[in-house]
Amino acid sequence: MTQDTCTLTIDGHRIELPILTGPTGDRVIDISTLREQTGVTTLDPSFANTASCRSAISWIDGDKGRLLYRGIPIETFAENKVSFVETAMLLISGHLPTQAERDRFAELLTEYSPLHRNMDLHFNAFPPNSHPMAIMSSMINAMSTHDRPRITDDASFADAAAKLMSKVRTIAAASYKASIGEPAVYPRYDLKYVENFMHMMFSVPYRLYEPDDIAARALNLFLVLHADHGQNCSTSTVRVVGSSGANLFASCSAGVCALWGDRHGGANVNAVRQLERIAASGLTPSQYVARVKDGKDRIAGFGHRVYRNWDPRARILRGVVGPLLDSMNRPDPLLEIARELEATVLSDDYFIERRLYPNVDFYSGIILRALGIPLNMFTVMFAIGRMPGWIAHWKEQFDDPTTRIARPRQLYVGRPDATWVPRELRRAQA
Template sequence: MAEAEQKKGLEGVVIADTRLSRVQGDIGKLTYCGYDILDLAEHASFSEIVFLLWNVRLPNKVELERFKATLVDEMCLPEDELEGMYRYPVSAHPMAVLRTAVSALGLYDPAAEDNSPDANLRKAMRLTAKMPTIIAAWERIRSGKPVVEPREDMGIAENFIYMLKGHEPNQTEIDALNVYLVLLADHGMNASTFTARVVTSTDGDMYSAITAAIGSLKGPKHGGANEAAMRMFNEIADFGNTKEWFEREVKGKGRRIMGIGHRVYKAMDPRATVLKKHAEALCDYTQNCKLIDVALELEELALADEYFIERKLFPNVDYYSAIVLDAIGIETDMMTPLFAMSRVAGWTAHIIEQWHDNRLIRPRGTYIGPVDQVWTSIDER
């Protein structure tokens, strides 16, 4: 039998039908269930996006209020879960903490192994609601501060900043974080979403699938890119001259600019366009955001360079999301967990969708190792 055509990294390979999101990289367009991301970013709350992805339609007013209330009701962590987090080493990376804590959540859910539609919706609600609390609680724990419980009168974005900082956030921060959560909620068959669907295809439970997705998101070639971009911006700021850094590191050494370029987008990432505006607004508000100037100047240098022009390399969502999160006051190593806090909406939606017509995802590899080897005894080797 002839070997199947190989696609490295599964590039261009279609693995499933989906109604959730569509990425049109050639024209720089992203839609959720048919709605343009630019419209959603301007008008929708994160709760509406979660409802949209789980139900493939927008909620009416009564449904939305009920849905938001249920989300907030689910935000508190089990007491044993929180006590367990106090025993984690404070040096642990926040993504490792999130991965561990989410896995542990399954231990406190008697329906963890129930993969029925109703049970999976309940688990999706539980995971989406509790991940912001886990992330905020860990930042408080590792900083030696008391954990702040969520409030019933606040939504997801507002509650997260409140639990993180211990005081009510301003509206500029809330709006920026809400937009961030809306923009990153889903994005086609990306690596972490694919990971979640692979685990689900084995009839695995939702906690296992989300834990695996978090592990996939952690890497710097996926969700960890925002953290890498922020470290790069700080490096350039310390260097003191963006143009000289660009000439030395990028042109001279061939170094990659973190947050510029995308596997799918060959036009401007629409999410980056929206986040750029919010980054500028936040930095104007705080008057304490030196890195926005670095980001703007570096983007201008890259987009005027033949190498980037020929390859159609533009800022992606990680580029300006790093600036937005930094302006809100998010520590650099906490940025990828916030990516997960948004993307869990899409992960759970894909898991639910996978269950509608579930089949084991089992790709093949092309064998390139030695052949016709002859066994020799241990004394003859």
């Protein structure tokens, strides 16, 4: 990592601040000593211009539409049909696993897939129709009491990571079952990670679900492409909570809560709801696009805050959507609308000039709907996929001896001179 400096003058006092350049060419001004030297802090709402940490896990080039996992282009994972488990191991451990390491991790995932029987009491306590994300977050946190993650070395961390990655899919499926009043389905020891989740999600006691190869590959790719994405809202949340010394499970539970919002993990939900609105309105996709261009409607699933080019994950998922839809035995009018909407936007100069290409949420919403995943489970699926990234970031921070508890500053804009008024003298505020 190379280093240069910049000069900052405050109240006539000049200071030198380091400019750090990473291996990909990213440059940041290191202001970690700014307040100490000047008594001044910076204001950066939403942290849009702030690098909160040093990380070697994933890297995004928004201008060129690139995403790397531990230095490997995301396209490589799709081309080589890499499993979600192997992707997770790379992100968490920092290196490609040997066959023996992979086999051992897979054994742990299988071994840890059942939940402690006392956790049934927690599931049964939720009201009917509870949102699966609320259940999932609570149950991951509850794991801290049933499977306390005492992490003291690499071996105990690997064990805790396998336990969380394994059980999160069981919790996710059981959360869905609890939300619709069906009994949870036990995992099977003979199925792989993705197929086992689909079994627990779609099986009922009187009819077992047999995963389809095309569907399983599509879901595996969905999880792989969501495994990490830099310092997004939920990942930053995991790191902030973890900086306090909170355990791995509690920190990742907080990540689930952060992911829940419409502006983050709920974006693919909005993309599908848009298709529902188009269908209900009676408009064709072309007519809907015309309304968007006139400012009468907004479009979801196109454009990205980070990418000013094609989202590379969207390009990959786009190649999966066609074969998956063609393999379906049931027609779905919404998916046909999605195909027409995509074609309309990609051929329109209005969107091309503004670089509003379909993003990963547009295609992931189509894929999850095609797989039969209900809308309220979309963010849950995102959480399963993002879990390896959260675990990796928690560990990266845990291993960093310079880690301090996160404590942002603020610019106080309240009154500096308010006085206390006795209750009997107070008047209602206008």
